[in-house]
Amino acid sequence: MVSIGCIIITISASFLFSTFDDNTIILVIVVYLIIMRFSTTAFSSPNGRLIMSSCPQGAEGNASGILMTARYAGIALFQTIFAVRMYIDGVPRDGTPLVGRITHAMSLMGYQTVYLVAMVFAVLTLILVLHTRDEKI
8 A cells, every 4th residue: 555655646746847847946846856755765665675575585686686677777768768858859969978968948848758757657557556456476
């Protein structure tokens, strides 16, 4: 039940992050960051423990590797989404670094896109959790 609540909070925080604009005050951003970090931490710890405790003896290293691979794959995915958004907004694809060529408006649109996609993934996760919560692992 805690996992479902944390996913719902993450969905809400992702949506709120996607609505930021130039007029959003720093205090609001800090509050949303606290909410987001709390929900993801409260979700990740118990679920990581569940996965690790469900592994056969001696296979914990494999499970840990899968968890870390999934984490880094998510980071890479969202960095890619951000970069693609920058290219859509007109940054030339000439192989030079994006930093220094991104305007404030482009950066804002990039983060909004990332958080909207994160919200979609969180909704899909919620559906999956609700659909499979009574099944035995």
